[in-house]
Amino acid sequence: MSDSKSVNLFHRHGVPSFLEGIYQGRFEWDMISNFVAQDSADEKAGDAAVERLTDILRNRVNPTAVDATRELPEGLLEELRRTGFLNLQDSPDIGGLGLSSYNTFRVVQAAASWSVPVALVLGIQTAVGSGTYLRALPPGELHSYVEQRLLDGIISGSADTEPAGASNSARRTRAVPTDDGEAFLLTGEKIHIGNGPIADIVTVSAMLDEDGQDRPRLFFVETSDPGFSIRSRHEFMGVKGFPNAALVLDGVRVPRERMIVEVDPDTEVRITAELTMAVVRGRLHLITAPSLAISKLCLEWSRNFVNRRTIDGRPLGAREEIQHMVSSTMADVFAIQALAEWSLLPADQPDLGLNVAFEQNVTKAISAEICWRAADRTMDLLAGEGFETAPSKARRGAPALPLERFYRDARNLRISGGVSFLLQFWAARMSQFTYYGPDHAGQSAALSQDGGQQPCTDGLDPLNADHLRFAAAETRRLGAACQKFAADHPAPGLYEHQHRLIAFSRIADEILTMSVVLAKAARLHHEGRTEAQDLAAIYCAHARDRLAALWRQAEPVTAGPDHAAVSDAWLSGDDTYASLITGVITDVPPTADTHPGKR
Structure with missing residues (x-):
C-alpha cells in the first residue's frame, strides 16, 4: 500500500483510518476509544461566530415568510457578505472568518435551525464555492484570479448536474477551444444548481477533446459573461427560498487560464483528488449540519408536544411507546453529533495523525438517513398537529411548531449532494x-x-x-x-x-x-x-x-424474487401487469405557477 493511488482516493499511506480498518475486517478500537474533543480556544471562537449569526438571523429573517414567498429577505446576502458569513473558512485577508472545519459546521447548523434555505446558501459557499477551490489551487494565474474575485466579495457555486442525470460519468456540456487557442467556448445546460440565481461565478464541468479523447474539465465561469443565462429558478418540495436554478451556456467564452488542469486525468472523479476531498468534506457542512439541526429541533418539539398532552387523564409521556419514540430521537441526535465530531475534529487537529477521509465520505448519507428517521418519527408523534402548517396552528391558537416545514426540508437532505x-x-x-x-x-x-x-x-x-x-x-x-x-x-x-x-x-x-x-x-x-x-x-x-x-x-x-424480470416486463409495456394502474387517471395535469415571484 505504498502508493495511495493503487488503493483508492481516500487512503493515506502511513496514516491510520478507523473506517478503512472496518472495510478490511479490522476493528481498531484503540484508534477511536480516546474520542476526540474540540480545542477550548477553537470552541470559544465558534461560540462567538454562532452568537453573531444568530443575532443576524433573528433580526433579518422570518423563516415562515421565506417559506411562503420563496424568497430570501432583501439585503440579507449583502449583510452576510459584509460580516464574513459567506466565506466561513476563507482567510480574513480575503473577507472570510477563517473558521475551523468544525466551527463552520456549528455555524451552518445554527443557521439551519432557523432557516434551512439560508443554511444551504452558506453550505454551498463552503462546500463547492470558489474559496474551496482556492485552498486547493497551486500558486499561479488561476489562484490569483480566484483570490481577487473573493476579495471582491463574490457569491459562487458549482454547476455540474445536467438534465441527463448526475450519475453519468460524462457531461454533455462541451468545451471547444477557440481558433487562437487562448480560450474555450462552453455550450450546455445545467440544472439543480445551488446559488445559481445569485452567483457571480460558477465552476462548470464540461467535456473537452484532448488528443482525440474526451476528458471532463472544470472551468470558472463569470455569470455576467455573454451567453450565460438563467433558464428558470427551481422550486422544490422543501427548502423554499433557497436560490437554485437551471442554467444555460450558449458559447460562453472562458479564458484558458480559468480551466483547472487535472493532476491525474484517469481518475473516476471530475476534479483533482484534493478538490474531491474538499467537496466531500463540504457535504458535512451542506447536509450533515442541517441534518443535526433538524433532529435537535424534532427532539425539542417532541418534548413540547408530549408534556402538554394527556390521554384519558394520563400523561402522554407515561406511555411505553411514546417513551421509545422520544428516547430513540435522543439517541439519534447523539449519533449524528458523534459522527460529525469524529469526521471533522481530527481534520482540525492534524497532530492526531488520523485519516478521517473515509468517514467524511459516508457521513453525509448516514446523517441524512438518521435525520429522516427522527423527522418521520416526530411527525408520527405529533400526528395531525405535525402535518398542519405553523400558520394554521397559530390561527387556531395552538403552539406553532414548524415541523411541517422542516419535514419537507429534511427530505431534501437525502437527495442533495447525492x-x-x-x-x-x-x-x-x-x-x-x-x-x-x-x-x-x-x-x-x-x-x-x-x-x-x-x-x-x-x-x-x-x-x-x-x-x-x-x-x-x-x-x-x-x-x-x-x-x-x-x-x-x-x-x-x-x-x-x-x-x-x-x-x-x-x-x-x-x-x-x-x-x-x-x-x-x-x-x-x-x-x-x-x-x-x-x-x-x-x-x-x-x-x-x-x-x-x-x-x-x-x-x-x-435465491430471492426475480426483480429484474418483473421490472423489465413493466418497463417494456408488457400487458402482464397492466391491472396495477387501472382505475386511475395517469395523464399529467396542467400546471400553473402559483408563486411566480422572481423567476
Whole structure:
C-alpha cells in the first residue's frame, strides 16, 4: 500500500483510518476509544461566530415568510457578505472568518435551525464555492484570479448536474477551444444548481477533446459573461427560498487560464483528488449540519408536544411507546453529533495523525438517513398537529411548531449532494471493495484478520460493553463476507450486484456509527458524565436490528424474487401487469405557477 493511488482516493499511506480498518475486517478500537474533543480556544471562537449569526438571523429573517414567498429577505446576502458569513473558512485577508472545519459546521447548523434555505446558501459557499477551490489551487494565474474575485466579495457555486442525470460519468456540456487557442467556448445546460440565481461565478464541468479523447474539465465561469443565462429558478418540495436554478451556456467564452488542469486525468472523479476531498468534506457542512439541526429541533418539539398532552387523564409521556419514540430521537441526535465530531475534529487537529477521509465520505448519507428517521418519527408523534402548517396552528391558537416545514426540508437532505443509495454504492465501489478481489487476494486475506481480539471496554457499562464486542465481531464478519463475495463475483461483474454492494456499504456504516457512539459515551464517562451510556445503548440496540435486516440482503440464504424480470416486463409495456394502474387517471395535469415571484 505504498502508493495511495493503487488503493483508492481516500487512503493515506502511513496514516491510520478507523473506517478503512472496518472495510478490511479490522476493528481498531484503540484508534477511536480516546474520542476526540474540540480545542477550548477553537470552541470559544465558534461560540462567538454562532452568537453573531444568530443575532443576524433573528433580526433579518422570518423563516415562515421565506417559506411562503420563496424568497430570501432583501439585503440579507449583502449583510452576510459584509460580516464574513459567506466565506466561513476563507482567510480574513480575503473577507472570510477563517473558521475551523468544525466551527463552520456549528455555524451552518445554527443557521439551519432557523432557516434551512439560508443554511444551504452558506453550505454551498463552503462546500463547492470558489474559496474551496482556492485552498486547493497551486500558486499561479488561476489562484490569483480566484483570490481577487473573493476579495471582491463574490457569491459562487458549482454547476455540474445536467438534465441527463448526475450519475453519468460524462457531461454533455462541451468545451471547444477557440481558433487562437487562448480560450474555450462552453455550450450546455445545467440544472439543480445551488446559488445559481445569485452567483457571480460558477465552476462548470464540461467535456473537452484532448488528443482525440474526451476528458471532463472544470472551468470558472463569470455569470455576467455573454451567453450565460438563467433558464428558470427551481422550486422544490422543501427548502423554499433557497436560490437554485437551471442554467444555460450558449458559447460562453472562458479564458484558458480559468480551466483547472487535472493532476491525474484517469481518475473516476471530475476534479483533482484534493478538490474531491474538499467537496466531500463540504457535504458535512451542506447536509450533515442541517441534518443535526433538524433532529435537535424534532427532539425539542417532541418534548413540547408530549408534556402538554394527556390521554384519558394520563400523561402522554407515561406511555411505553411514546417513551421509545422520544428516547430513540435522543439517541439519534447523539449519533449524528458523534459522527460529525469524529469526521471533522481530527481534520482540525492534524497532530492526531488520523485519516478521517473515509468517514467524511459516508457521513453525509448516514446523517441524512438518521435525520429522516427522527423527522418521520416526530411527525408520527405529533400526528395531525405535525402535518398542519405553523400558520394554521397559530390561527387556531395552538403552539406553532414548524415541523411541517422542516419535514419537507429534511427530505431534501437525502437527495442533495447525492442520493443516499448511490452514495452507498459508490462507497462500496470506490472504497470498500478496493481491498478485495483477485488483484488484492493476498492483501485482503491478511487484512481481514485481526485475531479475534476483544476490544477494551473501559468506560462502558455492561450493556454497552456487549454492544462494543458485537461491533468488533460484525467487523470481522464483514471482512470475511466481502472477501468471499469479491472472490465469487470478480470485477467488473462485481459492480453489477448493486443491491448487495449497497447492503455491504450500509453494514459498514452501521458499524461505524455504533462505534463512534460508544467511543463518545466512553469519553464522557471518564469526564464524569454517565448519561450518554443510555443514549449509546438505545442507539446500538436499534442498529443491531437494522444490521440483522442488512445481512439478509447482503448474504441471502436462498435465491430471492426475480426483480429484474418483473421490472423489465413493466418497463417494456408488457400487458402482464397492466391491472396495477387501472382505475386511475395517469395523464399529467396542467400546471400553473402559483408563486411566480422572481423567476
